[in-house]
Amino acid sequence: MEGSSVVEARRVFEECLTLIADRDPKYGSMWRTEDLGELFGNVSRKFKGIEYQWKETEGLDKEFLLDLINYTAFFLLRLRNADK
Numbered sequence: 001m002e003g004s005s006v007v008e009a010r011r012v013f014e015e016c017l018t019l020i021a022d023r024d025p026k027y028g029s030m031w032r033t034e035d036l037g038e039l040f041g042n043v044s045r046k047f048k049g050i051e052y053q054w055k056e057t058e059g060l061d062k063e064f065l066l067d068l069i070n071y072t073a074f075f076l077l078r079l080r081n082a083d084k
């Protein structure tokens with residue numbers, strides 16, 4: 001049986017998928033053309049943006065957090081494909 005953590009995390013992942021569905025057509029799945037270094041750079045850049053917002057501003061753009069999850073997923077997908 002699914003616990004509340006699974007249910008709550010699923011909601012976040014659904015938000016991530018909604019964001020991908022909205023943006024992927026606009027960006028043409030560009031992540032597929034990037035190498036591991038570029039993908040890691042995306043993850044790092046997004047994390048640094050979140051870190052800056054957290055430490056230096058009064059707010060945190062929660063969409064940045066969803067982006068970080070998505071960029072990390074793209075990185076993982078590329079890693080898995082590199083292992084084949």
